[in-house]
Amino acid sequence: MADKPENIAEILFNNRQIFLKYNQNNLNRIQQPLFHMDRNVFTIIPRLLHINQEGLPGYVKGDTPCGIHHFQLSQRIQLAAETLFPDTVFRGNEEVDPFIHTVLIMGSCGSIAQSRKSDLDYTLLVNKHSVSPERLGLFKQKLNLIEKWAWDEFNLEVHFFINDIQEVKNNIFGESDTESTGSAQAKLLKEEMYRTAVITAGKLPFWWVVPLKTDDDKYENYLSLLTSRQTLLDPNEFVDIGNVDDISQGEFFGGSIWALIKSFKAPFKTLLKMGLLEEYMFGNTRFNLLCHEIKKKVFGGTLYDDIDTYIAMYERVERFFKEHKDENALDALKTSFVLKVGTKVTGEELVKGSPDPRKRTLINMYNSWDWEPEKLESVNSYFNWQMLDKVALGNRINKILMASYKNISEANRASGEESLISERDTHLLGRKLFSFYRPSQNKVENLFALVDGETGEKELTFMLHRVNPKDKGEWYLIRGKTLAFLEHIPKEQILKKASSLQFLVAFACFNSLFRKDTVLLLRAEQQSIKDHDLKFLLEDLSSFMSQVSVASIPNEDLLSHARLRQLFMIVDFGHPIPREVIIGGLQDCKTAKEYADFMNKKLERISSTTAIYLTSWGELFCKTYVGANSMNRCLAELRPMTPNWEIDEDEFFKFFVPGSRKEKIDFSWLSRYIIKTLTFKKGKAARRVESADPKPHPTAQKPSEPDALDVEEARSRSSSA
Numbered sequence: 178m179a180d181k182p183e184n185i186a187e188i189l190f191n192n193r194q195i196f197l198k199y200n201q202n203n204l205n206r207i208q209q210p211l212f213h214m215d216r217n218v219f220t221i222i223p224r225l226l227h228i229n230q231e232g233l234p235g236y237v238k239g240d241t242p243c244g245i246h247h248f249q250l251s252q253r254i255q256l257a258a259e260t261l262f263p264d265t266v267f268r269g270n271e272e273v274d275p276f277i278h279t280v281l282i283m284g285s286c287g288s289i290a291q292s293r294k295s296d297l298d299y300t301l302l303v304n305k306h307s308v309s310p311e312r313l314g315l316f317k318q319k320l321n322l323i324e325k326w327a328w329d330e331f332n333l334e335v336h337f338f339i340n341d342i343q344e345v346k347n348n349i350f351g352e353s354d355t356e357s358t359g360s361a362q363a364k365l366l367k368e369e370m371y372r373t374a375v376i377t378a379g380k381l382p383f384w385w386v387v388p389l390k391t392d393d394d395k396y397e398n399y400l401s402l403l404t405s406r407q408t409l410l411d412p413n414e415f416v417d418i419g420n421v422d423d424i425s426q427g428e429f430f431g432g433s434i435w436a437l438i439k440s441f442k443a444p445f446k447t448l449l450k451m452g453l454l455e456e457y458m459f460g461n462t463r464f465n466l467l468c469h470e471i472k473k474k475v476f477g478g479t480l481y482d483d484i485d486t487y488i489a490m491y492e493r494v495e496r497f498f499k500e501h502k503d504e505n506a507l508d509a510l511k512t513s514f515v516l517k518v519g520t521k522v523t524g525e526e527l528v529k530g531s532p533d534p535r536k537r538t539l540i541n542m543y544n545s546w547d548w549e550p551e552k553l554e555s556v557n558s559y560f561n562w563q564m565l566d567k568v569a570l571g572n573r574i575n576k577i578l579m580a581s582y583k584n585i586s587e588a589n590r591a592s593g594e595e596s597l598i599s600e601r602d603t604h605l606l607g608r609k610l611f612s613f614y615r616p617s618q619n620k621v622e623n624l625f626a627l628v629d630g631e632t633g634e635k636e637l638t639f640m641l642h643r644v645n646p647k648d649k650g651e652w653y654l655i656r657g658k659t660l661a662f663l664e665h666i667p668k669e670q671i672l673k674k675a676s677s678l679q680f681l682v683a684f685a686c687f688n689s690l691f692r693k694d695t696v697l698l699l700r701a702e703q704q705s706i707k708d709h710d711l712k713f714l715l716e717d718l719s720s721f722m723s724q725v726s727v728a729s730i731p732n733e734d735l736l737s738h739a740r741l742r743q744l745f746m747i748v749d750f751g752h753p754i755p756r757e758v759i760i761g762g763l764q765d766c767k768t769a770k771e772y773a774d775f776m777n778k779k780l781e782r783i784s785s786t787t788a789i790y791l792t793s794w795g796e797l798f799c800k801t802y803v804g805a806n807s808m809n810r811c812l813a814e815l816r817p818m819t820p821n822w823e824i825d826e827d828e829f830f831k832f833f834v835p836g837s838r839k840e841k842i843d844f845s846w847l848s849r850y851i852i853k854t855l856t857f858k859k860g861k862a863a864r865r866v867e868s869a870d871p872k873p874h875p876t877a878q879k880p881s882e883p884d885a886l887d888v889e890e891a892r893s894r895s896s897s898a
Contacts, residue, residue, distance in 0.1 A: 212293055
């Protein structure tokens, strides 16, 4: 009976009415935690997408695609426009050929995990083939300008992701890149889209109005009724991006790899998502995915304010952890949830309650965990934790993620079902994992990639420890200021041990341990780098070079040789700097022989050269060359990795000479020599460098084939590290 056209027509119509009310409720929930001006930005964005008007954010000269199907200029949008652009007269809602079918926000917006400054991630559903590549390029420029305006004016992160309607229907979400998941998620991403989507303008996804337990055949049948106008609905009001009744087991493996990549940026959120993948892998998913659970609540009469997509995900993962994980993993899951949500509940509120409805929801959850107020207060103070405590939590989460990945990988292999992730995307994502996990000589560890939030230290001690005065000794980076002997310093205060001070400097900057107000103590004698040098050195390096997000490494870089992206050199002439280095200038050289003599006399006085360099694969290395010809030996190793295209010297290179800041010495000759030696084509470099028999650096080798970057190997290496 339910499948008769007249019955289906009534069901579809009623479901549409219910979804519109649910969606409006979510639109209101998104605005509640936003700052006042951010609410106006959120409100005006559909209007900026709908028109291409000079003087407004997003204007691009030319035949720029714009327009949203069924866009309506509401009073709220008009008020936002008057507030944000009081001197601008918006053009009327003129006739346009709408390019955008749907504007939706997906993710944590509208849920308990949305904070005042959560990113606004918009997905724009379009027909890419309806415009030329040139016009599509103009449209992308328009989106970039709106993103820039929101950030520059309001410090609000807005991101637009363009998806072709037919490709989404076919579960194609583009090539894996900085944000797109390529073939790694496919239907998983569609499931999340349906589960969390809030429509801000445009057409409604047809999936949201079809009945529960609609399989693919029924979905196509209902769609046919809609398009042939055998229902009470206007077919132009809906967008068809396909059905989700189940997800193939072959998709979870790719999803788990992608989750590992995302964990470097958001470990707390990723633990929940990886847990959901594992629950899906080993559970019954047909008509039982989270999107179905949310849809059942919406159509089943649950109060809209009681439907929270983030809490629903947590509760599902929590049930799975209780059945299949230990208490340590369950505690890490709860801790991650508390740290991820945007609303902080105090220990006092846990006992006495709160009038805030968001807090009341969380209080009920936390009380069901039997958490003591002291436990909650401890988690709430995460950003004041000692660094090593943050790292310990990050490592706990990482081990759980790796165990989940292993379980999914083995189950996928045992099922015999082919993984849906493409070989190319496996290769790309595997390369990203390797840039983090791969051990390599002189590599600076990216230890704090799994730590959310501030990592800067108030005080740091750099100490040289020698058992015998004649020994080279070892360097220690210590949390806080201390004059104690090494054996009296608590182990938890020692952040890093290394063979050189330069390596500890690179480590402190790369992991953001140093900040401008950090108080430093240098405990070493007879060193060229003095106290004032150390401060300048750390400031120079930290402002020039920073940690790279593994997830954001461009594909073209991963598929090419590893190249130098940035180079920072520490050139040590000893203390004090010899007179031969200080006197004279390049302007005094009249002939090639005079120039060669000038350079050789100065280069011979270099006692050590340190290269701290970031590669296009996101890896940082620090290597010190000591003794005769150290500069040219260093440059000879780096030359094969130097990009063969024109570089921006200011962004690519910087150097530091201990003692030079105090005496204000001109070292422009040194900078010129280094850059020319690195970038001159073979046969034109300085003779002494050319004779140094340069050998390719290990990271400059040709990338391995995909099977050599198997993710399982990355996992095993990380476990043994």
